[in-house]
Amino acid sequence: MVLRWTSEPVGEGIVDIVLSLNEQTKKLHGQEVATASYSDVKSSLTNFDQIGRKIDEVEHAIKDVKGHPGRYLRSMVNAYRYYGRSLQGDSLPYSEYILNIQELPSTLITEETILQQKAVVEEGLTRLGYKGTLKEKADKWHEDTIIDPEQVVAVAESMREKSKAGTLKRVIGLPEQDGLDSIKSTRGVFWSGYSKYVGDFRGNLTFNIDRPWTEPVLGQIMTHEGYPGHQAFYCRWDYLYQQGKLPIEASYYLINSPTNALFEGGPESALHFLGWDRDEQETEGITSDAKQQYKLARDYIDMQRMAQTNACYLFNNGDMTKEESIEYMVRIGNLTDIEAKNCFRFFSDPVQKTYYPSYYYGRWMVGKAYDSVSKEKREDFFNILYDTPHTTNTFIDAVGQLTGNDFKPFECVKTAKEDYVL
Incomplete structure (x- = not known):
């Protein structure tokens, strides 16, 4: 039985738009943006004019849909329109695209916020016995925990069952058929890790071994790509759809939509969900020393992501050249040149x-939400995150309702550009 929020023509039309945008993206850029689709609907719209007319039809049909489904659908359809405009090269301000496609702010992360994060990282490095400047401490930590590129897959494999067991015990249930068919390495790509859902509850993970890997950082990325990260999300949604518990209007994942901050923010917080970075959490098979390393890795990645996200904004806003943005990330985030x-x-x-931008903003949105929820309400939180279709704005409201407090995850990043010192 198919769960529907709208009539059959509208529901199928929504999926058709998504899959047709995917086809246009593949034609123009050779990339897939509909990375999962669980229904039997196929794309039928062969050009942007047809996609635009279908968006108009759907937009008219959903304008009076009430409650959460209405808010979700109107945000998603608005994003389809803006993403289509981006594909066609419409010259709009970068912040306007980010606001309408992802419901996220697009501005500079404050210097104060970055300095605070650097202080957290330095404290963690000092606690582990490292001395010198922040860069000296971080570089020595990297040296001590580095993995040979040819060993990355083996180390990732060693985390597979432990992270899945923790997911089933502490986060969500998955069907028995769930699993990873392969974990592989690659070179020549710009991403660090990639989770490919192949259907029937199965997936494959790939890690880029051009970049340097340390064991603590790989733990963060392995749980991000696998369990309870992307593979868990993909599989759970497939299961829910087949059980008639996920509406056809949300039966897919689309890169460049208001769901992105949840889809990246959950995996960015995945290791934290497992308790691998918390001394107060009893976690089987993870030593106290390893937890310190994993916490430091998360704090370090957050510091890097702040520099990366600022560089992303500055470049796409026309305020930095390629060379300047690369230099900025190396200097502010301590990234290697290849990273x-x-x-x-x-x-x-x-x-x-x-x-x-969904990586940074999603990390803080979902991470802060999880930490704001009492242990007694974590099951409710995971139901919101994994089992309920949400956009950025509806998720923020749902967390506020769950905690009984006004939830404002992005307050710390609102600043005027002229107040920022590069």
Whole structure:
């Protein structure tokens, strides 16, 4: 039985728009943006004019849909229109695209916020016995925890069952058929890790071994791509759709939509959900020393992501050149040259440039939400995150209702550009 929020023609029309945008993206840029689709609907709209007319039809049909489904659908359809405009090269301000496609702010993260994060990282490094400047401490930590590129897959494999067991115990249930068919390495890509859902509850993970990997950082990315991150999300949604518990209007994942901050923010917080970074959390098989390393890795990634997100904004806003943005990421975020260049390839890409902000903003939105929820309400939180279709704005409201407090995850990033010192 198919769960529907709208009539059959409207529901199928929504999926058709998504899959047709995917086809146009593949034609123009050779990339897939509908990375999962669980229904039997196929794309039928062969050009942007047809897609635009279908968006008009759907928009008219959903204008009076009440409650949460109405808010969700209107936000999604608005994003389809703006993403289509981006694909066609419409020259709109970068912040307007990010607001309408992802419901996220697009501004500079304050210098104060970055300095506070650097202080957290330095404290963690000092606690582990490292001495010198922040860069000296961080570089020595990297040296001590580095993995040979040919060992990355083996180390990732060692985390597979432990992270899945923790997911089933502490986060969400998954069907028995769930699993990863392969974990592989690759080179020449701009991303660090990639989770490919192949259907029937199965997936594959790939890690880029051009970039340097340390064990603590790989733990964060392995749980991000696998369990309870992307593979868990993809599989759970497939299961829910087949059980008639996920509406056809939300039976897919689309890069460049208001769901992105949840889809990246959950995996960015995945290791935290497992308790691998918390001494007060009893976690089987993870030593106290390992937890300190994983917490430091998360704090370090957050510091890097702040520099990366600012560089993304400054470049796409026309305020930095390629060379300046790469230098900025190396200097402010302590990225290696290859990491900075790969990140630039990511956020300067014509498709990914309007997706990249979901990592930073999603991390803080979902991470702060999880930490604001009492242990007694974590099951309710995971139901909101994994089982309920949400946009950025509806998720923020749902967390506020769950906690009984006004939830404002992005307050710390609102600043005027002229107040920021590069």
